[in-house]
Structures are given as C-alpha cells and as structure tokens.
Amino acid sequence: MSALRPTVDFLLHEWLQAGRLCGRPRFADHSRETFDAVLDTCERIAREKYAPFNRLVDTEEPRAVDDGQGGLKVVLPQATHEASRAFAESGMLSAAQDYEIGGMQLPYTVEAAAGAFFATASVSIGGGLLTIGNANLLLAHGTELQKKVFALNEFNGRFSGTMCLSEPQAGSSLSDVATRATPDGEGFEADPLGPRFRLRGNKMWISAGEHELSENIVHLVLAKIPGPDGKLVPGVKGISLFIVPKKLVDTEGRLTGERNDVALAGLNHKLGWRGTTNTLLNFGEGKYPVRGGAGAIGYLVGKPGEGLRCMFHMMNEARIGIGMAATALGLAGYYASLDYAKNRPQGRPVGPAGKDAAQPQVRIIEHADIRRMLLAQKSYGEGALALMLYCARLVDELRTGEAAAADEARLLLEVLTPIAKSWPSEFCLEANSLAIQIHGGYGYTRDFPVEQYWRDNRLNMIHEGTHGIQAADLLGRKVTMEGGKGLSLVAGRINATIERAIHRPDLAGHANALGKALQDVGAATKAAWATGNPAEALRNAVPYLQAFGHVVIAWMWLDVALSVPADTQDPAGQGRLAALRYFFHYELPKIGAWLQVVASRDPTCVEIPEEAF
Amino acid sequence: MSALRPTVDFLLHEWLQAGRLCGRPRFADHSRETFDAVLDTCERIAREKYAPFNRLVDTEEPRAVDDGQGGLKVVLPQATHEASRAFAESGMLSAAQDYEIGGMQLPYTVEAAAGAFFATASVSIGGGLLTIGNANLLLAHGTELQKKVFALNEFNGRFSGTMCLSEPQAGSSLSDVATRATPDGEGFEADPLGPRFRLRGNKMWISAGEHELSENIVHLVLAKIPGPDGKLVPGVKGISLFIVPKKLVDTEGRLTGERNDVALAGLNHKLGWRGTTNTLLNFGEGKYPVRGGAGAIGYLVGKPGEGLRCMFHMMNEARIGIGMAATALGLAGYYASLDYAKNRPQGRPVGPAGKDAAQPQVRIIEHADIRRMLLAQKSYGEGALALMLYCARLVDELRTGEAAAADEARLLLEVLTPIAKSWPSEFCLEANSLAIQIHGGYGYTRDFPVEQYWRDNRLNMIHEGTHGIQAADLLGRKVTMEGGKGLSLVAGRINATIERAIHRPDLAGHANALGKALQDVGAATKAAWATGNPAEALRNAVPYLQAFGHVVIAWMWLDVALSVPADTQDPAGQGRLAALRYFFHYELPKIGAWLQVVASRDPTCVEIPEEAF
Structure with missing residues (x-):
C-alpha cells in the first residue's frame, strides 16, 4: 500500500x-x-x-x-x-x-x-484529465449526436481529447483569439454532426495535441466566426467553440479515412512534465487538404459566441485537477524525503556540551531542521489534499445535493477554486524544494526523484490560468460577486469550524487565531475595495491570494483535527495534530505581511517608472 | 554594456x-x-x-x-x-x-x-573560484616550495585546483572523514614538497575533480593520519590537509611524467550547474600505481590535525563567492524577464469599467502583478549584490585596514558570511521563479534562459555548507562568539545607518521600521538562548537565518538609498528608491512570523514522534 x-x-x-x-x-x-x-x-x-x-x-x-x-x-x-x-x-x-x-x-x-x-x-x-474534461463539456453542451460520436468514444478510450485555447499572440488573453471559423460551403448548417465550419489559425501549448495513443483526437477549439464585414469581433464575446477531430468520422463514430487539416507544427521542450506531449498545432494551413481544400473541418458546439461560456463550464474540475497534481507532487517529494531521512546517517545531535564525535552518526531525521522541513512538507501536502477533497465533495453537492445546498456549493466553489488551483502550485512546489534540501547534494542529482518533482511542479503556477489570473479572479470577481455572498458563505463555514474547535482545549488557541486571521482577510478585502477602483483593489491581488490561501489551509487543518481525538495514541493522528500545530505556529502568522500591502493598496509597484527598473 | x-x-x-x-x-x-x-x-x-x-x-x-x-x-x-x-x-x-x-x-x-x-x-x-581558493590556502599555510610549485602555477593558469572534503558517508559531517593518510616509507618527512603520505579513500561532490582544461590538477584533500594503534581519531581534530596532484611534479613544478593514483570513479548528473564537472574520486585504490604501488601520493600542508583550520581559512571568500553566484543568477533572471516584459504584448489594463477588448493589447510590463514580480526580483538581486560587495569590502578591510578596523571587519564577517551565503541562495532562487512566471508558458520551455537559471541556482542552498549549516553557524556560534561582540558590531553598523536615515523625510519611516526589526532580532536571539541549551536555541535556526537575512538586506537598501538624493530625477536612482520601498513594505514585515517560533523555542518539530510523520 x-x-x-x-x-x-x-x-x-x-x-x-x-x-x-x-x-x-x-x-x-x-x-x-x-x-x-x-x-x-x-x-x-x-x-x-x-x-x-x-x-x-x-x-x-x-x-x-x-x-x-x-x-x-x-x-x-x-x-x-x-x-x-x-x-x-x-x-x-x-x-x-x-x-x-x-x-x-x-x-x-x-x-x-x-x-x-x-x-x-x-x-x-x-x-486522462483532458479527455474527461473534453467529453464532459460535450455532454453538457453538445447535441445528442455529438455526445454519441465524440464524448462516448472518449469515455470508452477510443478517442482522446484536447482543449485548444491559447495562441502564440494570446496566451492568457483569450479575447485576442484570432483563429477564424468560416461556414463550410452551402448547406454547412445541415451537417448532422453540427454546423460545419473551416478553421484556420495557430494554437499554442496544446497538451496531447498529437500522438498515437488513441484511434483519434478530438480537439475542442476556440475560434471566431467573422462578421458580414469579414472582421472578427473583439473580446471574448466573439468566441465560439468547435469540435475539430484529427481524423474525420461518420455519424456512427467510424473513421472515414479522411485526415483533417490539423498539423503538428512543433513540440515544446519543457523544464519538466516531459511525459506529456505539448504542441503547437496549425489548423487549416493546407498541410492535409481535406474534402477538396485547405481548412480544418470543425463542428460548432452550442451557439455562436458562447464558446468561452461552454469552455468554462468545466473549469472548476480542471482547476481542482491541477491543484491535485501539484498536491500529489508535493506528497511524492514528502514521502521520498521522509524515506531518505529515516535511512541516511549523518552528523550528531548537539548536546549542552556540543557534539560527541566518538558516538556513531545518527539518522538525519533526528536533526531538528530536517524534522522542520519534513513537517512543513506534511502540512503543505496533506493540507492541500484536504482542500482538494473538500472541493471535490462540493462538486458532488453541486451535482447531487438539494437545490439550496447545491447553490451554496456552487458559490463556495467559486471562491475556493482559485485557491485550490493556486495554493498547492506554490506551496507544494516549496515542499519539493525542501525535499531536495533534505537529500543534500544527492537531491540535486538525477539519481533521486525529488529534482524531477520540483521541475514538474513548476508548471502548475502557469497552466490553467496563472497565479496572477487566479488572484485577479479571487479578489476581482469571486469575493465581490452576488454581493459578496460567496465570501460570506466561506466565512460562515470557517466560523462553524471555529465554533466546534473552541470547545476543545487543545484546539481553542488555534480556533482563536483562525478567527482573527479571518477578520484580517475580511478587513483587507474591504480596504482593497474601499475606493471601488479595480485597478487599485487589484494591485496586490497575489499577496491577497497567498494570505487567503493560508487562511483556508489553516481552516482545513483545524477542521481535520476535529476528526482526531485530542488524546489519540494513533501515530497517524498524532502526526495530523503536529502538522496542524506546525501550520498555525509557522505558517498562519505569515498572512500579516501579505495583507498589509493589500489593505493599504500599496502603490509601490505601479508607481515605479518603467525606465527605473 | x-x-x-x-x-x-x-x-x-x-x-x-x-x-x-x-x-x-x-x-x-x-x-x-x-x-x-x-x-x-x-x-x-x-x-x-x-x-x-x-x-x-x-x-x-x-x-x-x-x-x-x-x-x-x-x-x-x-x-x-x-x-x-x-x-x-x-x-x-x-x-x-x-x-x-x-x-x-x-x-x-x-x-x-x-x-x-x-x-x-x-x-x-x-x-576559477576553486583554483583561486586553493592557491590562496596554500599561500597562507603552505611551505615556500609548496607555494612556488603549486600555488603560483595555479595563479598563472597552468594548474587548476579542487577542494576534496566530502565523502559518500560524510557529506556535511566532516568529523566522519575516513580517508586515511599513512607515511610513505622511510624518509617520508624529508620530501622537499612536504612530508609525503599515501592517501586511500573516496571523495564525493568534487567539482572540477577531473578534466583536461589545465596541465595538472592540484587536489587539496582532507584525510586522517591513523594513530599508533592504526585507528583514526574521531572528530574534526584528527583531520589533516594534503596536496595531492593528479600528476606528480618536481621541485620546479615540472611534470615528472608520473600519473598519481587518483581515479575518476564517476560523474554526478545534476539538476543544473551542468557546465561544471562534478566527480567522485577514488584516492589510492591502485588504478594508477605510482612509484611502486597503490596509494595516492600527498604532501602534508601545515601541521597534522590542523587540516580543517587551514581549510576554513578561505571559507569567507568561498561562501561570499557562492552568494555572489546566487546573486548573479538572480540578476540574470531579472534582466531576462524585464526584457521580456517590455516586449511581450498581452492583455489590457483593467479600468473602472473593466477591460476594453477593442483596444490593442499592452506590453505586460504595464500590468501591476508583472511589475510586482519585477520589483521583487530587483529588490532581491540588487539588495543581495550590495551585501556581497559590502562583505567583499570587509575582506579588504581585514587584509589592509588598521589593526582595530581589521579586527572589526573580521568579526562583522563572522556574522555576515552565513547570511551572504544563504540569503541570495534562497531569495535569488525565488527571483528566478518569478522570472519564469513573468514569461508564462514560454518561461517553462528550454527556448528561454530562465528555467536554467532557476535550476542552476537551486544548488546554492546546498553546496559550501547547507542552509541548515549556515543557520546553526549563525545562531549557534556567530551571534554568541566573543561575548556577542560580532552581533553588537553588526547592530552598531545598522544603527549608524538608521541614524543617518532618520533625518531624511523620505527614509525616516523605513529607518524606524528597521530599528524595530533590529530590536526584534535581538530579543529573539536572547529568547532563543534563554535556557542556554543549544538544542533548544537551535530548533528554529533556519527561520532565524531568514529573519536576520531580511533585516540585513533591509539595512543594505536603506544604506544604499542614502547614496540616492530623495528628489533624484535619475531613473536608476528612482528605481533604487522604489526597490527600497518594495523591500520595506513587502518583505521586512515577514520577519514577524519567522522570529515568533525562534523566540518561543517552538518545539513542534522536535516533539513529533518519528512514526507520526
């Protein structure tokens, strides 16, 4: 096991x-x-x-x-x-x-x-995260035939799926998508697989965009349908969503033998996460002319102009998936460094009279600083895992709960998802760095697994919405949406945990600390928005994200601890209580520095003249 | 330029x-x-x-x-x-x-x-850092002939040098060195190059341990001379220092044509810093029998048992050298990401009415979060550079100052060197991560230089004494040595800067903040040592190192700012004042969380049972 x-x-x-x-x-x-x-x-x-x-x-x-x-x-x-x-x-x-x-x-x-x-x-x-997300999106927004032909063949493993959003000139800025979709001749609207278009454009950072692991690849592509004047509509409102199969299929999902005009333009050579193919794809450049000409054949999903809304349908799960990947890497490094620390002899404990070199070396897990680095990793990794599973449970509530509970879950997820995506990507990366440090020079070699975990994890702050985008989403939208209802709900859940913990002597101090931290986040949120100007409010959105994330993980740990008896003799339970204490003593106090610049709308970074950098 | x-x-x-x-x-x-x-x-x-x-x-x-x-x-x-x-x-x-x-x-x-x-x-x-350090050590501790034959040929580039400390079973724990040095036959003491021994043992992590960049390689090797009972003396007191040339030389420094018994056992394949050869060396295993048998011929430097003292002679400069390498990598990433941010168009500023997609994209340097990440890098990299040069200036004072000033410089260096080595290795690594983040997905590819800087920089927290060792050195030795005189001297210098800054309206607030921070460090130092038990004092030595480091860098920035007129119209000067503000607003407040666990001698990490991890 x-x-x-x-x-x-x-x-x-x-x-x-x-x-x-x-x-x-x-x-x-x-x-x-x-x-x-x-x-x-x-x-x-x-x-x-x-x-x-x-x-x-x-x-x-x-x-x-x-x-x-x-x-x-x-x-x-x-x-x-x-x-x-x-x-x-x-x-x-x-x-x-x-x-x-x-x-x-x-x-x-x-x-x-x-x-x-x-x-x-x-x-x-x-x-299969992308394939599942792709197929789920089609289940939600596709026609019956699109579901049958594409989604079901993804779920059964015949086909795999991609998400084609970014373009070389438009990474995070989707409003600048320039891939064009034009009607594919007379009767284009009557294709049983959906209104048929020809797509032309370049997509960047497409994971699993080309491979031979499956019979076919179902690309879901964001593109714009030009207006009557031939121009593209600026902004995200002009974006539509298309199914562009690598190989064309009939209405039974059988390959027709026609290769669609989607060409691999190149591979990205990455710092890590190298087992996943990451591609540049050219759509419709004529590399594989099909049905008489250039242009990648694509079938509209949903209505024109609603592409981004459809795509974001699956965003919660995709982002929880990234958070889970970051968390898992953090835990992998923790387990590797724990194993190393238990087996590597080096050095001796320092006693009141210094060290006694005549004694044999001890295993490094006996050194205080090694234990600090292990406990930090445990508190990051297991704390993040708790948040991921908590969010996943909310997804189930959203799908299968009573109406009121489902709506509450929806709002909680709106606020928590940016944190679930970003917090593990930052702090489980830090955990991986600590795992390297515990290994010393060995950790810096490719003979041990931890350097790869660290490289792999570095991606998670970038893909599926960068840290900066998650932060702007949280402070710019999620905590203010619906009159701040989502934020109130999160605060209510945190306070409920505090209420329970306050009655347990070993947790009461932590409960008070969390209550104070929650107030600080609330006050900083108000102060950030005091002028109502988004440009001022969002100046320090990332420190806000970091602080909010730390409060949420502290809450997770306090809530988890309520499932562990105070006097537990079970080592696993003792470990959880120790990780809780670590997080409250070493980590939660960090929010002060982060919130200070948020609350003061500190202008240092925006005021420096460009030529002064 | x-x-x-x-x-x-x-x-x-x-x-x-x-x-x-x-x-x-x-x-x-x-x-x-x-x-x-x-x-x-x-x-x-x-x-x-x-x-x-x-x-x-x-x-x-x-x-x-x-x-x-x-x-x-x-x-x-x-x-x-x-x-x-x-x-x-x-x-x-x-x-x-x-x-x-x-x-x-x-x-x-x-x-x-x-x-x-x-x-x-x-x-x-x-x-050439290692070669210079090696030759300097011989200048300080070698005989006249050792200087002439070895050191001078290193300075002129004919030979290169290594430092052979670590062994596979003894990385940071030098008292466990097991390489043996035995007298090389009758008359061994009379060799003009120094008392001649045969060395047998394995050395690990030896940079530039084997290559053909120079005519010869001068290994400086720590080894133990067995006592009359054939046993090695436990602890560092038994360690002696030897010159072990890869190829034997005569008293004129000419190669004799004899290959010494030093064999490359393997190369370490590293996460980064790959241009430097890092080796496992076997001394005296008989791969290259020399003068009639196995055993690497080595010449004693200094007295038996004083090897570590000799080796540590050059430690200040070696550690400042590592700090400078970390700093330089931090700056390299800063310059690369600044250049990228000035040229990459993406996204639009958020105004009171949101974003206007009809407007062209702006360069990403116009986004607040990009500016925050740039200014953080600038404050880390240039702040660290100031500290490196400040310490280098102290080395000159130590060497060429008046006696009292030289002694003061010596003590200041004792306290500041662990910080000069560790602070850039941690925070300029963080700077490199920010440089990746500014590049987005491109930063994660090997088409841009920043991922390499980040990989290269990860070594600096490990070699030449890990973070944990620097921390134990600072809190365990340096701040208490000579009755705390070194710490008082540093505090005196910081207070002198505060005194000057307090009179300048734009700096007075920062001066007060630094004064408060210095008091906090002093109080935490006392509290850590309140029981006089090193095991308790050093529990949280790394957070102490981090906090002390932040105070020192804040001091550097305040002192640097005193060389910039408050009303400067020079963009470079404005940039320095902005970096100062950044450091005082965003960074210095972080010390609270670090010092809290130091001052309380927080036992969370030492108390968790091993099986509870």
Missing part, C-alpha cells in the same frame, strides 16, 4: 464521511467497499504502470518524426502507451458517468481521490 | 567609495580607471566567451570516456576550454595577488564585482 492511501482513506471517510453520499439515489449502489475497490485498482495501476516509468518519460521526451504524409507525428515511449491503455481499461475515464453510457456513477470525490495515486506515481504520464 | 554594469559601478563608487582604497599602500597604483579597465575586460570576456555558451554547457554535459590507461577522463565542450583559457589569460586568477608573484594587487572588492559578470553570463562554466 502506498504511503498516500491511509491519508486518503482518513480524509475521505473519517473526515468527509464520503460514505454518506451512498444515501443519494445516484450513488445508491455504492458503498465503502466499492470505493475501496476503485482506489485499490487505481493504486495498483499507478504502482505497476506509472511509477516505474516516471524517470523514463522525463528522459525520453516526445519526439516529432516524419509521418509519411509530409507532416509530423509524435513518438512516445512504450511505457506511455501501456499506462494509457491500462488507465482506459480501468474504466476511470467514465468513472463519474451514468451507468447507461457505460459509467460507474462514482462520486467526483472518489474520482478526484483516485487521481492522486496516478499523479504521485507519474504526473506527466497523465490520467 | 551589460545591464549589470551601471549597478556595479554605482555600488562600488557612489555607495562603497571603493576608490578610497587606492589611498592604501597596497593599492596605490590603482585608480577608478584601472578598476574600470578590469571590469571592462571581464565584461567583455563574459559576453564573448561565456554568455553565448550557457545553454550549450547545460545540454552537452561532461562525459566520462576511456582514458587509454584503464581509467576514465572527462570530455567537455570546446567552448569550456576557450572560456577557461580566456579567463586564465585575463590574469583574474591572480587578480588579488602581489605584483611580485605576477598579481595585480587588486582589492578583493573589485575582484568580487568582476566575478558577477562571469556568473550572470554562465555560472557553471565557472570563473
């Missing part, structure tokens, strides 16, 4: 009471036993098909080679093919789907927990 | 008044003009021979190949050979040495500043 499993089991069952979900009609066939069986399977596949190849996929990067048709194809290690196949065969691609379309009707909470095993074993081999 | 040069010039001349050193006899031939000429030369060599090859030496790692004698030799890129030759030909290896041995009698302050140009251009091609 992995070191992760007992923590996952505790959080799912002792803390979140995930078994109660089985009382809902959708999950009525499930039980603790079926949940366990799913986790057992995922753990086994991760151990056998992912973990042994994590270094291999780092060193044998995807290569682009001639595809024999004048273009390029991608070569991946055999291990990636086998892991991909094992994942698809496990049924996890459709874990959350209805029985009637071959799914398991599993709660998202369990699906998210299962994902942690793959990501700790090898984050960049990947676990 | 590099972006670095104006900052170096300002700090050397406007701030540190380095020209005043020319009033001292040793530097009497020098002037601002000769200093400038040296920096011009170094800047040119760095630009022509280092910068263009920084990525090359990262991708073409050192390779071990058959040396035709049954062993291994190292192949390096041609660019490394050329950079190494250009560096040697510049005379910088002996920049600080006496004229009579071919040196330039340059102040160390100028030598250290020159080093920044090489390290920003390519830190891992290297600038």
Whole structure:
C-alpha cells in the first residue's frame, strides 16, 4: 500500500464521511467497499504502470518524426502507451458517468481521490484529465449526436481529447483569439454532426495535441466566426467553440479515412512534465487538404459566441485537477524525503556540551531542521489534499445535493477554486524544494526523484490560468460577486469550524487565531475595495491570494483535527495534530505581511517608472 | 554594456567609495580607471566567451570516456576550454595577488564585482573560484616550495585546483572523514614538497575533480593520519590537509611524467550547474600505481590535525563567492524577464469599467502583478549584490585596514558570511521563479534562459555548507562568539545607518521600521538562548537565518538609498528608491512570523514522534 492511501482513506471517510453520499439515489449502489475497490485498482495501476516509468518519460521526451504524409507525428515511449491503455481499461475515464453510457456513477470525490495515486506515481504520464474534461463539456453542451460520436468514444478510450485555447499572440488573453471559423460551403448548417465550419489559425501549448495513443483526437477549439464585414469581433464575446477531430468520422463514430487539416507544427521542450506531449498545432494551413481544400473541418458546439461560456463550464474540475497534481507532487517529494531521512546517517545531535564525535552518526531525521522541513512538507501536502477533497465533495453537492445546498456549493466553489488551483502550485512546489534540501547534494542529482518533482511542479503556477489570473479572479470577481455572498458563505463555514474547535482545549488557541486571521482577510478585502477602483483593489491581488490561501489551509487543518481525538495514541493522528500545530505556529502568522500591502493598496509597484527598473 | 554594469559601478563608487582604497599602500597604483579597465575586460570576456555558451554547457554535459590507461577522463565542450583559457589569460586568477608573484594587487572588492559578470553570463562554466581558493590556502599555510610549485602555477593558469572534503558517508559531517593518510616509507618527512603520505579513500561532490582544461590538477584533500594503534581519531581534530596532484611534479613544478593514483570513479548528473564537472574520486585504490604501488601520493600542508583550520581559512571568500553566484543568477533572471516584459504584448489594463477588448493589447510590463514580480526580483538581486560587495569590502578591510578596523571587519564577517551565503541562495532562487512566471508558458520551455537559471541556482542552498549549516553557524556560534561582540558590531553598523536615515523625510519611516526589526532580532536571539541549551536555541535556526537575512538586506537598501538624493530625477536612482520601498513594505514585515517560533523555542518539530510523520 502506498504511503498516500491511509491519508486518503482518513480524509475521505473519517473526515468527509464520503460514505454518506451512498444515501443519494445516484450513488445508491455504492458503498465503502466499492470505493475501496476503485482506489485499490487505481493504486495498483499507478504502482505497476506509472511509477516505474516516471524517470523514463522525463528522459525520453516526445519526439516529432516524419509521418509519411509530409507532416509530423509524435513518438512516445512504450511505457506511455501501456499506462494509457491500462488507465482506459480501468474504466476511470467514465468513472463519474451514468451507468447507461457505460459509467460507474462514482462520486467526483472518489474520482478526484483516485487521481492522486496516478499523479504521485507519474504526473506527466497523465490520467486522462483532458479527455474527461473534453467529453464532459460535450455532454453538457453538445447535441445528442455529438455526445454519441465524440464524448462516448472518449469515455470508452477510443478517442482522446484536447482543449485548444491559447495562441502564440494570446496566451492568457483569450479575447485576442484570432483563429477564424468560416461556414463550410452551402448547406454547412445541415451537417448532422453540427454546423460545419473551416478553421484556420495557430494554437499554442496544446497538451496531447498529437500522438498515437488513441484511434483519434478530438480537439475542442476556440475560434471566431467573422462578421458580414469579414472582421472578427473583439473580446471574448466573439468566441465560439468547435469540435475539430484529427481524423474525420461518420455519424456512427467510424473513421472515414479522411485526415483533417490539423498539423503538428512543433513540440515544446519543457523544464519538466516531459511525459506529456505539448504542441503547437496549425489548423487549416493546407498541410492535409481535406474534402477538396485547405481548412480544418470543425463542428460548432452550442451557439455562436458562447464558446468561452461552454469552455468554462468545466473549469472548476480542471482547476481542482491541477491543484491535485501539484498536491500529489508535493506528497511524492514528502514521502521520498521522509524515506531518505529515516535511512541516511549523518552528523550528531548537539548536546549542552556540543557534539560527541566518538558516538556513531545518527539518522538525519533526528536533526531538528530536517524534522522542520519534513513537517512543513506534511502540512503543505496533506493540507492541500484536504482542500482538494473538500472541493471535490462540493462538486458532488453541486451535482447531487438539494437545490439550496447545491447553490451554496456552487458559490463556495467559486471562491475556493482559485485557491485550490493556486495554493498547492506554490506551496507544494516549496515542499519539493525542501525535499531536495533534505537529500543534500544527492537531491540535486538525477539519481533521486525529488529534482524531477520540483521541475514538474513548476508548471502548475502557469497552466490553467496563472497565479496572477487566479488572484485577479479571487479578489476581482469571486469575493465581490452576488454581493459578496460567496465570501460570506466561506466565512460562515470557517466560523462553524471555529465554533466546534473552541470547545476543545487543545484546539481553542488555534480556533482563536483562525478567527482573527479571518477578520484580517475580511478587513483587507474591504480596504482593497474601499475606493471601488479595480485597478487599485487589484494591485496586490497575489499577496491577497497567498494570505487567503493560508487562511483556508489553516481552516482545513483545524477542521481535520476535529476528526482526531485530542488524546489519540494513533501515530497517524498524532502526526495530523503536529502538522496542524506546525501550520498555525509557522505558517498562519505569515498572512500579516501579505495583507498589509493589500489593505493599504500599496502603490509601490505601479508607481515605479518603467525606465527605473 | 551589460545591464549589470551601471549597478556595479554605482555600488562600488557612489555607495562603497571603493576608490578610497587606492589611498592604501597596497593599492596605490590603482585608480577608478584601472578598476574600470578590469571590469571592462571581464565584461567583455563574459559576453564573448561565456554568455553565448550557457545553454550549450547545460545540454552537452561532461562525459566520462576511456582514458587509454584503464581509467576514465572527462570530455567537455570546446567552448569550456576557450572560456577557461580566456579567463586564465585575463590574469583574474591572480587578480588579488602581489605584483611580485605576477598579481595585480587588486582589492578583493573589485575582484568580487568582476566575478558577477562571469556568473550572470554562465555560472557553471565557472570563473576559477576553486583554483583561486586553493592557491590562496596554500599561500597562507603552505611551505615556500609548496607555494612556488603549486600555488603560483595555479595563479598563472597552468594548474587548476579542487577542494576534496566530502565523502559518500560524510557529506556535511566532516568529523566522519575516513580517508586515511599513512607515511610513505622511510624518509617520508624529508620530501622537499612536504612530508609525503599515501592517501586511500573516496571523495564525493568534487567539482572540477577531473578534466583536461589545465596541465595538472592540484587536489587539496582532507584525510586522517591513523594513530599508533592504526585507528583514526574521531572528530574534526584528527583531520589533516594534503596536496595531492593528479600528476606528480618536481621541485620546479615540472611534470615528472608520473600519473598519481587518483581515479575518476564517476560523474554526478545534476539538476543544473551542468557546465561544471562534478566527480567522485577514488584516492589510492591502485588504478594508477605510482612509484611502486597503490596509494595516492600527498604532501602534508601545515601541521597534522590542523587540516580543517587551514581549510576554513578561505571559507569567507568561498561562501561570499557562492552568494555572489546566487546573486548573479538572480540578476540574470531579472534582466531576462524585464526584457521580456517590455516586449511581450498581452492583455489590457483593467479600468473602472473593466477591460476594453477593442483596444490593442499592452506590453505586460504595464500590468501591476508583472511589475510586482519585477520589483521583487530587483529588490532581491540588487539588495543581495550590495551585501556581497559590502562583505567583499570587509575582506579588504581585514587584509589592509588598521589593526582595530581589521579586527572589526573580521568579526562583522563572522556574522555576515552565513547570511551572504544563504540569503541570495534562497531569495535569488525565488527571483528566478518569478522570472519564469513573468514569461508564462514560454518561461517553462528550454527556448528561454530562465528555467536554467532557476535550476542552476537551486544548488546554492546546498553546496559550501547547507542552509541548515549556515543557520546553526549563525545562531549557534556567530551571534554568541566573543561575548556577542560580532552581533553588537553588526547592530552598531545598522544603527549608524538608521541614524543617518532618520533625518531624511523620505527614509525616516523605513529607518524606524528597521530599528524595530533590529530590536526584534535581538530579543529573539536572547529568547532563543534563554535556557542556554543549544538544542533548544537551535530548533528554529533556519527561520532565524531568514529573519536576520531580511533585516540585513533591509539595512543594505536603506544604506544604499542614502547614496540616492530623495528628489533624484535619475531613473536608476528612482528605481533604487522604489526597490527600497518594495523591500520595506513587502518583505521586512515577514520577519514577524519567522522570529515568533525562534523566540518561543517552538518545539513542534522536535516533539513529533518519528512514526507520526
């Protein structure tokens, strides 16, 4: 059993009471036993098909080679093919789907927990996150035939999926998307697969944009339909969403034998996360002319101009997925450095009379600073894991709860998602750095796994919305939306935890500290918005995000601790209480420095003249 | 001219008044003009021979190949050979040495500043730091013949040098060195090169331990001479120091044609800093039998048992050198991301009515969060550079000042060196992460230089004494030594800066904040040691190091700001005042959280049972 499993089991069952979900009609066939069986399977596949190849996929990067048709194809290690196949065969691609379309009707909470095993074993081999997100989006916004032809074949593993948003000139700024979609001739509206367009443009940073792991690739592409004057509408309102299959299919989902005009233009060579192919794709440049000419054939999803709304439908889960990947990497480094610290002898404890060199060396876990670095990692990684599972549980509430509870879950997720995405990406990266430090020089070599975790994790502050974008989302939208209702709800949940903890002597001090911290966040939020000018309010949005994140993780730890008896003799429980204390003593006090610049709308950074840098 | 040069010039001349050193006899031939000429030369060599090859030496790692004698030799890129030759030909290896041995009698302050140009251009091609340190050590502790045969040939570039301390079973714990040195037969004491021993043992993490960049390699090796019972003395007191040349030499420094019994056992494959060969060396295993048998021939330096004292002689400069490397990498990332931010258009400013997508995109330097990340880098990198040059100036004071001033400089260096080594290695690494973040996805690719800076910089918290060791040194020794005199001296210097700044309206608030911070450090120091038990005092030595470091950098910025008129219209001066404000508003308040656990001797990390992790 992995070191992760007992923590996952505790959080799912002792803390979140995930078994109660089985009382809902959708999950009525499930039980603790079926949940366990799913986790057992995922753990086994991760151990056998992912973990042994994590270094291999780092060193044998995807290569682009001639595809024999004048273009390029991608070569991946055999291990990636086998892991991909094992994942698809496990049924996890459709874990959350209805029985009637071959799914398991599993709660998202369990699906998210299962994902942690793959990501700790090898984050960049990947676990189908994009394919699942792609297919879910089609389920929500596609026509019946689009669901049948594309989504169902993604859930069953025949096809895989991508999300094509960014362009070379427009990374985070989607309003500047310049890919054009024009009607594909007479009768374009009558195609059974959806209104048919020809797309032309370049997409950047497309993960899994080209490979031969599946029979076909379903690209979901943001593009603009020109107006009557031939011009593109500025801004995000002009964006529509299209299905652009790599290979064309008929209405039964069979390949027609026609290659669509989507060409691999190049691969990105990355710092880490190298097992995942990351591509530049050219749509419609004529590399693979199809049905008489250049232009990638695409089928409109939803209404014109609603592309971004459709795409953002799945954003909560995608962002929780990134947070979970960051968390899993943080935990992987923790486990590796804990193992090293327990086995590596070096140095001696310092006593009142200094060190006694005649004594044998001790294992480094006996040194205070090593323990500090281990406990920091534990408090970051397990605290982040608690938040990920808490958010996943909210997703289930949103989907299957009573109306009022579902709406509350929706609002809580609005506020918590930017934190769930960003906090682990920053602090579990820091955890990975501490894991290197514990290994000393060995940690800096490629003979140990921790340097790769650190490199892999560095991506998570960038993709799926950078740290800066999450921060602007949180302070600029989420805490003010619907009259601040989301923020009030989060505060209410935190206060409920404080109320419970205040009665427990070992937790009362922490409960008070959290109450004070929550007030500080509230006051800083008000002060940031005191002038009502977004440019002033958002000057220090990232420090706000950091502080809010620390308060949320402190809340998680306090809430988790309520599931551990104060006098527990169970080492795992003692460890959780120690991690709680660490977080409250060493971490929570950091919010003062962050909130100070938020509350004063500190203008230092915006006022410096450009030529003074 | 590099972006670095104006900052170096300002700090050397406007701030540190380095020209005043020319009033001292040793530097009497020098002037601002000769200093400038040296920096011009170094800047040119760095630009022509280092910068263009920084990525090359990262991708073409050192390779071990058959040396035709049954062993291994190292192949390096041609660019490394050329950079190494250009560096040697510049005379910088002996920049600080006496004229009579071919040196330039340059102040160390100028030598250290020159080093920044090489390290920003390519830190891992290297600038002879080890060779200089090795030769300086021999100048201080070697016999006249050892100086002539070994040190002088290192200064002139014929030979290069290493420091062989660590062993596989003893990284930071030098008392566990197990390499044995036994007298080399009858008359061993009478060898003109020094008492002759045979060394047997394995050394680990030896930078530049094997290569063909120079005619010979002079290893300085820590080893133990067994007692009459054949046993090694436990602890550091049993350690002696030996010169072990790769190829034996005669008393004129000519190669005798005999290969010494030092064998390359393997190369370390690292996360970064890949241009530098890092080796495992086997001494005396019989791979290259010499003069009739196995055993590496070595010549004792200084007295038996004084090896560590000799080795630590050069530690200040070695550690300032590491701090400078970390600083230079931080600045390199700053310059790269500043350039990117000035040229990359993306997104639009948020106005009171949101964003106007009809407007063209702006350059990302116009976004508040990008400016925050740039100013953070500037405050870290230039603040660290100020500290490095301040410490270098103290080294000159130690060497050429009046007796009282020299002693004061010695004590100040004792306290400041652990910070000079550790602070840049932590915060200029953070700067490199911000440089990646500014680049977005591009920063995560190997098409841009910033990911390499980040990887390279990660080493600096590990080598030449880890963060934990620096922290224990600072809180465990340096602030208490000689009755706390070093700490008092540092406080006195800081207070002198505060005194001057308090009279300037734009700096008075910062002066008060620094005064308060200094008091907090003093109080935490006392509280940490309140029980007199080192194990309690040092529990949270790293947070102490971080807080002390932040106070020192805040002091540097306040002192630097005193060299900038409050109403300056010079953009560079305005930038320095903005970086000062950034550091005082965003960074200095962080010390509260760090010092809290120090002052309370927080036991959370030491009390958690091992099985609870």
